Amino acid sequence: xxxxxxxxxxxxxxxxxxxxxxxxxxxxxxxxxxxxxxxxxxxxxxxxxxxxxxxxxxxxxxxxxxxxxxxxxxxxxxxxxxxxxxxxxxxxxxxxx
Numbered sequence: 547x548x549x550x551x552x553x554x555x556x557x558x559x560x561x562x563x564x565x566x567x568x569x570x571x572x573x574x575x576x577x578x579x580x581x582x583x584x585x586x587x588x589x590x591x592x593x594x595x596x597x598x599x600x601x602x603x604x605x606x607x608x609x610x611x612x613x614x615x616x617x618x619x620x621x622x623x624x625x626x627x628x629x630x631x632x633x634x635x636x637x638x639x640x641x642x643x
Contacts, residue, residue: 573580604612611617 572583574583575581
């Protein structure tokens with residue numbers, strides 16, 4: 547029976563002679579100041595670029611609204627109650643006579 551450990555991640559022995567340890571570069575230096583840089587894959591970058599382009603495109607209605615303001619609804623005709631409309635007709639008849 548084999549008494550060695552299986553070759554699985556975490557069960558392997560470390561190389562003690564290793565001197566260079568790879569790490570992701572997440573800092574960008576701008577004018578000597580370190581700034582964090584987000585790590586994106588190419589598909590994520592493409593998706594973000596597509597969303598950015600879609601957000602910058604204005605349709606005609608939105609452009610017109612930004613230029614001229616929101617659309618105004620047509621003025622509704624004021625409806626008088628029947629008793630008031632009838633009263634006005636009666637008043638007009640009395641004034642004409």
